[in-house]
Amino acid sequence: MKMDKNDSWNLFEELSDPGISLERKAALEAQLNEDPVLRDRLSTFRILQQWPGLDAADRPFVNSRAVMDQILLEKSGNAVDLEIKRTFPWVAAAALAAAVVLAVINIETMGNNAESTLDAVFGLSIPTLEDSLLTDL
Amino acid sequence: MADIDPIQPSDAELLELSKAGDSVAFRHLVDRFHGQLLATATGMLGPGTEAEEVVQETLIRFHRALQRFEGRSTLGTYLTRITMNEALKVINRRNRWYSRFLSRDDPDRPTVDPVEELGMCSLEQNERIDCIREAVQALKPEFRSVVVLRFLNDYSTEECANVLGIPPGTVMSRLSRALDKLGPTLKGLHENG
Numbered sequence: 391m392k393m394d395k396n397d398s399w400n401l402f403e404e405l406s407d408p409g410i411s412l413e414r415k416a417a418l419e420a421q422l423n424e425d426p427v428l429r430d431r432l433s434t435f436r437i438l439q440q441w442p443g444l445d446a447a448d449r450p451f452v453n454s455r456a457v458m459d460q461i462l463l464e465k466s467g468n469a470v471d472l473e474i475k476r477t478f479p480w481v482a483a484a485a486l487a488a489a490v491v492l493a494v495i496n497i498e499t500m501g502n503n504a505e506s507t508l509d510a511v512f513g514l515s516i517p518t519l520e521d522s523l524l525t526d527l
Numbered sequence: 528m529a530d531i532d533p534i535q536p537s538d539a540e541l542l543e544l545s546k547a548g549d550s551v552a553f554r555h556l557v558d559r560f561h562g563q564l565l566a567t568a569t570g571m572l573g574p575g576t577e578a579e580e581v582v583q584e585t586l587i588r589f590h591r592a593l594q595r596f597e598g599r600s601t602l603g604t605y606l607t608r609i610t611m612n613e614a615l616k617v618i619n620r621r622n623r624w625y626s627r628f629l630s631r632d633d634p635d636r637p638t639v640d641p642v643e644e645l646g647m648c649s650l651e652q653n654e655r656i657d658c659i660r661e662a663v664q665a666l667k668p669e670f671r672s673v674v675v676l677r678f679l680n681d682y683s684t685e686e687c688a689n690v691l692g693i694p695p696g697t698v699m700s701r702l703s704r705a706l707d708k709l710g711p712t713l714k715g716l717h718e719n720g
Contacts, residue, residue, distance in 0.1 A: 395703035
């Protein structure tokens with residue numbers, strides 16, 4: 391009776407089990423060798439079973455340091471970003487408070503010497519005759 | 528908290544320490560899995576910088592998602608799944624490149640399954656690995672992935688199915704078909720081996 395692919399695969403798996411008894415192994419091999427397709431498949435299966443051993447012997451030195459360096463670099467970049475995010479509101483608030491204080495001082499100082507409140511905020515006094523002459527020059 | 532074996536801490540212990548920000552513990556995890564992941568990536572893509580980049584990307588993504596890892600699968604399976612997905616992305620990019628730059632009647636464009644074009648291997652011991660790699664590389668990605676996981680990673684059918692997100696029956700069917708495709712190429716190794 392012809393086996394489907396899943397049934398035959400289960401036989402390969404059973405055959406590759408290190409705990410299989412010699413009798414069972416011989417019986418399975420005989421069963422698989424009856425069918426030329428399964429026989430060819432079994433020989434390919436056995437070659438591929440050698441792959442991990444051959445691959446391990448051929449594998450170059452594993453340099454995980456480069457990966458760690460990359461991860462640590464990214465981590466330090468993230469740390470800088472986080473620090474910026476954490477301190478930005480405080481820096482912005484301090485700058486705003488300084489600007490408000492400066493504006494208040496300007497208004498207090500310039501008072502009547504400015505053309506408008508906005509000029510007073512920026513510390514701009516009413517231009518004198520000398521200022522106008524210097525500008526014209 | 529469980530005692531941590533200082534000589535050979537478990538994956539779970541290293542993971543907990545890594546989550547707490549211990550970079551030495553994370554380095555241990557990287558050292559523990561790097562070789563296995565590189566083998567998977569090399570099995571899928573062949574040796575070279577692409578495979579190394581895939582492993583690097585896998586570990587960087589893992590580091591970013593460290594806090595979100597819930598341990599529903601083992602760490603090895605989880606990392607292998609990421610590696611496999613990254614490798615499949617690279618293969619898709621390669622295929623897109625081929626379809627974009629090679630016209631249908633281009634003589635360089637593969638017309639049959641590449642594995643069918645490979646000659647039979649008949650090699651010395653130190654070249655056997657190259658022959659197996661080349662033959663597996665020539666398989667279509669869906670077959671290549673099951674072969675790499677089953678033979679190179681030594682995963683069970685269920686684990687392969689778990690990593691690839693396909694039913695176990697499909698894994699077995701693909702493995703059988705992959706063996707049929709690889710047979711003519713690898714036959715020489717069997718005869719010489």
